Amino acid sequence: MKNPLLRGKLPWVIAALIVLFLLPVFLDRFYVYLAAIILLTGLSATSLNFVLGYGGVFQFHHAVFYGIGAYGTALMIIKSNLSPWLGFIVGPVVAGILGFVIGVICIRLSKLYFGMLQISLGSLVWAIVYRWYSFTGGDDGIHGVPLPDIISSPNGAYYFTLIVTAVSMFILYRMIRSPFGSALQGIRDNPVRSEMIGVNVKLQQLLALTIAGFFGGVAGSLFVVVDNTVFPDMMFWTLSLELIIMCLLGGWFSFLGPMVGAGIIVLLRTYVSGLTVYWALILGIIMMLVIFFLPNGVLGYLDRFVKKKARS
Amino acid sequence: MESVLGFISPKILSQILVGLSRTVILFIVSSGLSLILGVLRIPNVAHGSLYMIGAFMAYTVSHLFGGGNMGFWMALVLAPLGVAVVSFAAERSLFQFLYEREHLMLLLLTFAMSLVFGDLVKMVWGGEYRSVPVPSIFQGYINLFGGLPFPIYSFFLLVVGPVIAILLWLLTNKTKIGKISRAAAVDREMVGAVGINVSWVFATVFIIGCLLAGLGGVLVAPTVSVTLGMDHTLIMEAFLIVIMGGLGNVWGALLGSLIFGLTQSLGILVWPQFGIVFPYLAVVVVLLFRPTGLLRSTW
Numbered sequence: 001m002k003n004p005l006l007r008g009k010l011p012w013v014i015a016a017l018i019v020l021f022l023l024p025v026f027l028d029r030f031y032v033y034l035a036a037i038i039l040l041t042g043l044s045a046t047s048l049n050f051v052l053g054y055g056g057v058f059q060f061h062h063a064v065f066y067g068i069g070a071y072g073t074a075l076m077i078i079k080s081n082l083s084p085w086l087g088f089i090v091g092p093v094v095a096g097i098l099g100f101v102i103g104v105i106c107i108r109l110s111k112l113y114f115g116m117l118q119i120s121l122g123s124l125v126w127a128i129v130y131r132w133y134s135f136t137g138g139d140d141g142i143h144g145v146p147l148p149d150i151i152s153s154p155n156g157a158y159y160f161t162l163i164v165t166a167v168s169m170f171i172l173y174r175m176i177r178s179p180f181g182s183a184l185q186g187i188r189d190n191p192v193r194s195e196m197i198g199v200n201v202k203l204q205q206l207l208a209l210t211i212a213g214f215f216g217g218v219a220g221s222l223f224v225v226v227d228n229t230v231f232p233d234m235m236f237w238t239l240s241l242e243l244i245i246m247c248l249l250g251g252w253f254s255f256l257g258p259m260v261g262a263g264i265i266v267l268l269r270t271y272v273s274g275l276t277v278y279w280a281l282i283l284g285i286i287m288m289l290v291i292f293f294l295p296n297g298v299l300g301y302l303d304r305f306v307k308k309k310a311r312s
Numbered sequence: 313m314e315s316v317l318g319f320i321s322p323k324i325l326s327q328i329l330v331g332l333s334r335t336v337i338l339f340i341v342s343s344g345l346s347l348i349l350g351v352l353r354i355p356n357v358a359h360g361s362l363y364m365i366g367a368f369m370a371y372t373v374s375h376l377f378g379g380g381n382m383g384f385w386m387a388l389v390l391a392p393l394g395v396a397v398v399s400f401a402a403e404r405s406l407f408q409f410l411y412e413r414e415h416l417m418l419l420l421l422t423f424a425m426s427l428v429f430g431d432l433v434k435m436v437w438g439g440e441y442r443s444v445p446v447p448s449i450f451q452g453y454i455n456l457f458g459g460l461p462f463p464i465y466s467f468f469l470l471v472v473g474p475v476i477a478i479l480l481w482l483l484t485n486k487t488k489i490g491k492i493s494r495a496a497a498v499d500r501e502m503v504g505a506v507g508i509n510v511s512w513v514f515a516t517v518f519i520i521g522c523l524l525a526g527l528g529g530v531l532v533a534p535t536v537s538v539t540l541g542m543d544h545t546l547i548m549e550a551f552l553i554v555i556m557g558g559l560g561n562v563w564g565a566l567l568g569s570l571i572f573g574l575t576q577s578l579g580i581l582v583w584p585q586f587g588i589v590f591p592y593l594a595v596v597v598v599l600l601f602r603p604t605g606l607l608r609s610t611w
Contacts, residue, residue, distance in 0.1 A: 058416065105596070109603050112355070112415050116555040117599045123548060124592035131586055238544060241423045248420065278434070284427030291421050 020162055024155045032154055033226065034270060036161040038263045040222040043165045045246040045258035046172060047215035052244065053252035054176055055208045056188030058115035061122030062216055062243050064102075067235025069095040069217025071129060071136060074145045074230045084148050091224075092217035098125070099213015103206045119237055130232045141231030145224055157225045168218050173255055175211065184208055242283075249290050251297025260299055324581065326460045331577030332570075333466035336473030337532045339569035342550040343480060343562045344524030350560020351497045351517045354407065355415060357422040360547025361429035362395050362522045366529025367538045368433055369394045371442045374533075384447035387530055395526025396519050403518045408511060426543060439540055444533035465534060472531065476524075480562055483520070493517045497560060552595045558605030567606055571598070 020039075024032045048062040072091030077084045106117045129136045136142070146152075151160040175181050183204050187194045195201050224230060233239070242265065250261030268286070273279040294301055345359045369391035374383035406425070410418060446465050453461035484490040492513050496503040504510045536542070553572050557564025572591045579590030598606060 060419075105600065109599075113555070113599075113603060115416075115419075116551060117596070117603075119548070120552050120555070120592055120595045120599070123552075124589060124596060127588045127592055128586065131588060133585075236544075237548060238423075241420065244416075244420060245424075278431045280427040281431035284424040284431070287424035287427070288421060291417055291424070 017166060021159075024158055029154050032158045034266065036158045036222075036226045038266045039161050039165045039259075040219045040226065041246070041266055042259035042262035043168055043222070044216055044219035045243050045250075045262045046169060046255075047212045047219065048243050049247045049252065049258045050172055050176070050215070051205075051208050051212040053247060053257075054181065054188065055184045055205060055212075057205055057209065058111050059118060059209070059212065060115035060244070061119045061237055061240045062212070063237070063239040064122035064125050064235045065095040065099055065213040065216030066220040066223070066239075066243075067129070067230070067232070068098050068125065069220025070223050070230040070234055071142075071220075072217065073221035073224045074142050075136070077145055077147070077224075078142065084146070087224075088221050091221035092214050095217025095220065096210050096214030099216070100206065100210040102213075103209035107202050107206055107209075119240075122235065122240070123237060126232060126235045126237070129235065136232070139232055141229060143229045145228050145230070147225060147228070151225050160225055161222045164218060164222060168215055169259075172211075172215060176255065180204065180207070245283075245287050245290070247297075249286075249294075249297055251299035251301075251303075253296070254299040254303065257297050257299045261297065264298070322460050324578070326462055327577045327581050328574065329462055329466065329470070331574040332473075333469040333573075334576060335569045335573030336469045336476075337528050338549060338553060338573055339473060339566050340476055340531065341525050341528035341546060342553040342557075342569055343476075343565040344521035344528075345547075345550045346554045346557070346560055346562055346565040347524070348518055348521040349554060350562075351493045352407075352411060352514050353415075353418075354410065354422065355419050355551070356521075357419060357547055358402070358425040358429055359422075359522070359525050359550065360543035361426045361433070362399060362525040363529040363532075363546055364433060364538075364540075364543040365398060365429065366391050366395045366526030367444075367533040367542065368437045368442065368529075369526070370530040370533040371437070371444050371538055374444050380445075381447045381449055384444075384534070387444070387533075388527075391530045392523050392526040395529070396523045399519050399522030399526075400515070403515050407518060408515065411514065426547070430540060430543065434540055442538040444538060446534040450534075469531060476527075477566060484562065489513065489516055549591070552592070556595050556598045556605055558607040558609040560609055561605070561607045564605055564607035564609075 020035070023035055027035070044062070044066045047065075048059060051057045051059045052062075069091040072094040073087040074091075076082070076087035076090045080086075102118060102121045105121060106114050109117055130139055132138065147157075150156050176184075183194065183199050187199065187201050187204060191201055220234070223234070246261035246265050247258045248261065249264055250259065251257030265283070268282070269279060272282050276282070290297070296304070341359070341363050345356060348354055348356050348359070370387040373387040373390045373394075377383035377386045402425070410421060413421075446463075450463075450465040450468050453463055454467070455461055482490075484494060492503060492508055493516075496508075496510055496513055500510055503513070549572060553568035554565055555568075556571065557566070557568035571594050575590040575594045576587065580587035582590070
C-alpha cells in the first residue's frame with residue numbers, strides 16, 4: 001500500500017463507503033434520513049473526541065459549535081442574497097472562530113475549571129440565541145430553510161452529508177496521525193513533559209479547539225441540509241453531555257468510536273421513543289452501565305476481545 | 313437630578329428585592345451542591361433533580377393537607393425529609409461506590425442519574441404543569457417605594473435565607489459532624505485513620521446537601537409552575553454559582569448566588585430582552601479575573 005496512513009484498512013474503508021453509497025437504493029426514505037442523522041451526529045461526536053479523547057481537554061459544551069454551525073448556515077441562506085452554498089462555509093467558519101475565542105478565554109484553566117467556564121460561555125451563547133427573536137427566531141428556531149435544488153431531495157441531502165462527512169472524517173484522521181496529532185496526544189498524557197521538550201502546549205490545544213469547533217460546525221450545517229430546521233435546543237448543555245456519552249459508548253481511544261456511539265444512541269432513541277415515553281430513563285441506565293462495565297467503549301471492548309482470541 | 317433619582321430608584325430597589333429573593337433559592341440549592349462538591353468531590357448533576365423532586369413533593373403534600381396554610385407548613389417540613397429519604401437510598405445504592413472515580417466520569421454518571429430521576433418524576437407525577445398555592449398568610453402585596461407592589465411571600469424568603477445561612481454556619485463550625493466533614497474534605501485518609509467511619513460521614517453530608525436541594529424546591533414551588541425540566545435550568549445555574557464562588561466553599565455559594573440573583577434581576581431593567589444573559593456574563597467576568605473562584609476553594 002502506498003499510503004502508510006491507511007495500511008491494511010483501505011479495503012474496509014472502500015467497502016464501507018460503497019455500502020453507504022448504495023444505502024438509498026435499498027432503504028426507505030425514513031432510513032436514509034436516519035442514516036444521514038447518524039453520520040452528522042457521528043461527525044459532531046468525532047470532532048468532540050478530537051479534543052476530548054485525543055487532546056485530553058474537557059470540552060464540556062461542544063454542542064454550542066454544532067448549533068452555531070447550523071445557525072450560521074441557516075441565517076446566511078435566509079438573510080443574505082448571496083449563494084446558499086456560501087452558508088456551508090460561513091457556518092463552520094463562524095463555529096471555528098467561536099471555538100478559538102472560547103478556547104482563548106478558557107485555556108488558562110485546568111480540567112474541571114476549564115469545563116465549567118466552557119459550559120458557562122456556551123450557555124451565554126445559548127441564552128443569546130434563545131432570546132434574540134428578531135435575528136435567530138428565539139425559542140421557535142427557524143423552519144423550512146430553502147436549500148439549493150441538488151441537495152433539497154432526501155437522497156441529495158443524504159449524499160451531500162455522506163460526502164462532506166467522509167471528507168471531514170478523513171481530514172480529522174490525517175490530523176490525528178500527523179505530528180500535530182502526536183503532540184496533542186503527548187500533551188494529554190503528560191503536559192509538563194511536553195512543555196519541557198519544547199511543545200507549545202496552549203497553542204496546540206487552542207489549535208485543536210478551533211479545529212474541533214470548525215468540524216462541529218460542519219456537522220451542524222449538515223443538520224440544516226437533512227432536517228431543514230434549526231432550534232436553540234441544539235445547543236442546550238444536555239446535548240453536549242449526550243455527545244460525550246457517544247464518545248464514551250463507542251470508545252474514546254479509537255477513531256471510529258464516537259461514530260459507532262452516535263449510531264447506537266440515535267438508533268436507540270428512534271426506536272425506544274417509539275415504544276415508550278421514558279426514553280431518558282433508558283438512556284440514563286445505558287449510560288450508567290457503560291460507565292461501570294465498558295470503560296473503554298464498545299470498540300475498545302471488541303478490540304480487546306479480538307486480541308484475546310488472536311492470542312489464544 | 314432629584315427627579316431622575318426619584319423616578320429610577322423605586323424600580324431599581326424593588327428589582328433588588330426581587331433579585332434577593334431569587335438569591336435565597338439559589339443559595340439554598342447551591343450551598344448543598346457546594347457542600348457535596350467540597351467534602352465528597354462529586355460534581356452532582358442529579359442535585360437539580362432532587363430540587364425538582366422537592367417541588368413536586370411540596371405539591372403532593374400541600375394537596376394532601378388541603379392546600380392552605382397547613383398544607384404549606386407540612387410541605388416545608390415533609391418534602392425535604394422525603395427528598396432526604398430518596399437521597400439516602402441513592403447514596404447507599406450508588407453514590408458510595410463512586411467517591412474514588414474521575415471527575416468526568418462522575419459528571420456523566422450523575423447526569424445519567426438526573427435523566428433517570430427526571431423520568432421517574434414523569435412516571436409518578438406526570439408531565440403536566442403543577443402549581444402550589446401561596447399560603448394565605450403570605451398572599452398579597454406590600455406597597456413600597458412609591459407604590460410598587462412587592463409580594464409578601466418574597467419577604468418570607470428573605471427571612472428564610474439568612475436563617476439557613478446561620479444554621480449552615482453553626483452546622484459546619486460548631487457541630488462534630490461539621491468539623492469531621494471539614495477535616496474529611498482536606499484529608500479523607502487521615503480522618504479514616506483516626507477511627508472515624510468516613511463512609512457514614514459522607515452519607516450524612518450527602519443527605520444534608522440533598523435536603524437543601526429539596527428545601528429549595530419547596531420554597532420555590534409557590535412562585536413558579538412546577539414542571540419537568542426545571543431541574544436542568546437550575547442545576548446549570550447552581551454549578552456556575554459554585555464555580556464562581558469557589559468549589560466547596562459555602563460562603564462562596566452565598567456570594568455567587570448574590571451576584572447571580574442581582575445581575576439577573578437588574579439585567580432585566582437594563583436590557584429586558586437579554587436579561588438572562590447578564591448572570592452568565594458575570595460568571596465569565598469573574599472567572600476571567602479569578603479563575604478558581606472568588607473565595608478560597610477547598611480543593
